[in-house]
Amino acid sequence: MRKLKIEFSNKNGNKITIICNGNLPKEQILKLIELFENSSETKSQFTRTTLRERILDLILNEFNNIWFTSKDIIDAYIKKYNESIKPSTISTYLSRLYDNGYLERIRDKKHWKYKLISKTSTKNIESYTEKLCDEDI
Numbered sequence: 001m002r003k004l005k006i007e008f009s010n011k012n013g014n015k016i017t018i019i020c021n022g023n024l025p026k027e028q029i030l031k032l033i034e035l036f037e038n039s040s041e042t043k044s045q046f047t048r049t050t051l052r053e054r055i056l057d058l059i060l061n062e063f064n065n066i067w068f069t070s071k072d073i074i075d076a077y078i079k080k081y082n083e084s085i086k087p088s089t090i091s092t093y094l095s096r097l098y099d100n101g102y103l104e105r106i107r108d109k110k111h112w113k114y115k116l117i118s119k120t121s122t123k124n125i126e127s128y129t130e131k132l133c134d135e136d137i
Contacts (some may be wrong), residue, residue, distance in 0.1 A: 006033065007049070013082040054081060055093050059103075059116065067106075067113045070094055 002023060009015040018032055049057075058076050059068075070090045077085050094114055097103045103114045 004029065005050075009049075009081070009083075015083070051085075051089070052093065055090070059097075063114075064116060067115045069111050069113055071111070 002021075004020040004024070006018045006020075006029075007015065008017075020029065020032075054077065055073065058073055058080065062076050063072065070087060073090050073094070074085055074087060077083075077090075094103065094105075094112070098105045098114065102117060104117050106113050
């Protein structure tokens with residue numbers, strides 16, 4: 001059984017999440033997306049991004065070539081997306097990026113600090129995102 005999650009959010013913090021379980025035809029999924037994209041409330045305000053994409057976007061655009069902590073990511077996430085996120089969620093994503101060789105990590109007293117390893121990581125991180133998106137949500 002496949003699981004599909006589609007999330008729409010706007011700048012005001014309004015969020016619509018659609019979760020589909022089972023084998024839905026592609027046409028039905030596209031109709032759902034079109035329904036929300038064509039409504040006047042969501043037109044041009046809503047974007048379709050996954051949590052992974054948001055976290056990677058923050059790392060690539062706001063923390064490229066500098067050391068950062070999970071708290072830095074949480075603060076940036078709240079500021080940019082106007083919604084909270086659990087520290088354990090951020091830690092999991094950062095740990096996976098480290099395990100897959102995209103981030104380096106050092107221990108600083110009580111906290112881990114992370115940094116993108118190189119520009120190659122920045123280019124390869126897109127393929128990492130594609131690989132993760134192929135997995136079930």
